[in-house]
Amino acid sequence: MAIKFGCQGSTWMLDYDIEADMLDKIMDDIKNGGFKGLDMQVALLGRYKSDPQRLKEELDKRGLELAALTLPTAFIGGKESPTERENTDYYLNYLKQFPGAKLNVPSRVGPNRDNLLQRQKEIIKGANELGKRAYENGITASMHPISYKTSYWRFEEDYKILLEGLDPRYMGYTPDVGHIIFGGMDPVKIFKEYLPLIKHVHFKDASKACEWKKMGEGDIDFAGCVQVLVDGGYDGWIMVEEETPEAQLQTTETIAEIGKYVEKNLYPLLTSK
Numbered sequence: 001m002a003i004k005f006g007c008q009g010s011t012w013m014l015d016y017d018i019e020a021d022m023l024d025k026i027m028d029d030i031k032n033g034g035f036k037g038l039d040m041q042v043a044l045l046g047r048y049k050s051d052p053q054r055l056k057e058e059l060d061k062r063g064l065e066l067a068a069l070t071l072p073t074a075f076i077g078g079k080e081s082p083t084e085r086e087n088t089d090y091y092l093n094y095l096k097q098f099p100g101a102k103l104n105v106p107s108r109v110g111p112n113r114d115n116l117l118q119r120q121k122e123i124i125k126g127a128n129e130l131g132k133r134a135y136e137n138g139i140t141a142s143m144h145p146i147s148y149k150t151s152y153w154r155f156e157e158d159y160k161i162l163l164e165g166l167d168p169r170y171m172g173y174t175p176d177v178g179h180i181i182f183g184g185m186d187p188v189k190i191f192k193e194y195l196p197l198i199k200h201v202h203f204k205d206a207s208k209a210c211e212w213k214k215m216g217e218g219d220i221d222f223a224g225c226v227q228v229l230v231d232g233g234y235d236g237w238i239m240v241e242e243e244t245p246e247a248q249l250q251t252t253e254t255i256a257e258i259g260k261y262v263e264k265n266l267y268p269l270l271t272s273k
Contacts, residue, residue, distance in 0.1 A: 003229060003270055005262050006030065006037030006067045008202055008239040009044045012251050016072045016106065021046030023055075027062050029252050033259035037067035039104060039200070039239040042091060045069075052097040066098040067237040068200055070144070074108040075126030088130060092137045102200050102237075103134055104174055106144040109151045117161075119152050124165040131171030142172035142199040147183035154183050163194050172199025177220050178206040178243065188224040195228065201238045212243040214254075215261045226269045238266075 007030045013020055023046050030038055038059075048055035059066060069091050073084050080088060088103075095101050107123050127143050134141035145153030145162055153162050159180075163173055173194055177187040191198065203225075205218035215222070226238070240258050247254045 002235060003226075004036045004065075004067075004237055005266070006035050006039060006065070006237050006239050007033070007255060007258075008039045008241040009041045009070070010204075010241045010243060011247050011254060013041070013044055014243060014248065015043075016041045016070065017043055019043045019046075023048055024058070025251075027058060027064060029255045031062040031064060032252065033255035034263060035240070035255070035259060036063075037065040037237060037239075039068040039070060039202075039237070040066070041070040041072075042087070052094050056097060066095075066101045067239060068102040068104045068142075069095060070104040070106060072106045072108050073126070073130065075123045075130075078122040078125040080126060080130060088133070092134055092139050095139050096137065101139075102172075103139055103141045104144050104200055105130065105141055105171075106146055107151075107153060109146055109148050112150050113152065113154070116152060116158075120158065120161050121165075123152060124162060127171050128165075128167040131167065132169075135170045140172060140199055141170070142174040144174040144176060144200075144202070145179065146176070147179035156183065156185050159183070159185070159190065163197060166197065168197055173197040174200040174202060176202040176204070177222070177225060178202070178204040178212065181206050181208060181218075181220055182210050188221050188228060191225050191228040195232045195234070198229070198234060198236075200236060201225075201229070201234075202241065203238055204241045204243055206243075212245075214244055215240065215242065215258045216265070222266060223269060226266050230269055 131141040147154045180187045205213040205215045208219045242254050
C-alpha cells in the first residue's frame with residue numbers, strides 16, 4: 001500500500017460521542033481536498049451505520065477508501081463494558097467489509113488522574129484483550145492516546161508505560177502528533193522510538209504552548225515525522241485533522257488548505273528515496 005494521506009473526522013466534529021448524519025459532506029470535502037481516505041468516529045456514520053455496503057458504494061464513487069473507524073473505549077476495571085464489547089464486535093464485523101481498514105481505539109479521558117497507575121494497567125489489559133479479539137477477526141487494532149490534562153496518557157512517562165505494555169502481536173499504536181506535543185514531547189523522537197508499534201498515524205498542528213494551529217503554523221515537524229516513517233518502511237495511512245476554533249465552521253476550506261500543505265510539503269518526501 002505504501003503511505004497514503006486521508007482525513008480524520010474530528011475536523012468536522014470534535015466530540016467522539018455526538019452523532020451526526022453528515023458523512024456525504026465529509027466524503028465530498030475529503031475528495032475535493034485531494035485526499036484518498038477517511039478515518040471516521042463511529043458516531044459520524046449516520047445513515048451508513050447499519051449499511052456498510054452502501055458506504056462502500058459511496059466511497060467507490062468518490063475514489064476513496066475507509067482507512068479506519070475510531071471507537072473510543074474506557075476499559076473500566078480492565079475490560080470493555082458489556083455495551084463497549086457489543087459495539088466493538090459490531091464494528092469489527094463492519095470493518096470486515098473494508099479489507100485493510102483498521103480499528104482506531106482512543107482511550108477515554110477520565111475526570112482526573114487519581115489512581116493513575118491502576119487505571120493505566122486496566123486500560124492496557126483491556127486494550128490487549130480487545131486487540132487479540134480484533135486480530136482473531138482479521139482486523140488490526142491500534143491504540144490512540146490523548147494528552148489532555150486529565151488523560152491517563154499525558155506525559156512521556158505515561159507513554160512509556162502504555163507503549164511498553166501493549167502486546168505488539170495484537171495492539172498497535174496510533175501516534176497523534178498534536179497530543180504528543182501537548183504532553184511536552186517531541187513527535188519525531190516518539191516516532192523513532194516506537195516505530196515498530198505504529199500501525200496508524202494522526203497529524204494535526206499545535207504549538208509548544210498547547211494551542212491548536214493551522215497545519216504548518218505550529219511547532220510540529222511534520223516533514224521529520226514523515227521521513228521517519230518513510231525510512232522505516234511504514235506501510236499505512238497518515239490521517240490529517242485540524243482542531244482550531246474555526247475549523248469546524250469552515251471544513252471545506254480547512255481541508256482544502258491542509259491538502260495544499262500536504263501536496264507541497266509532505267508528498268514529495270514519499271518519493272525522495
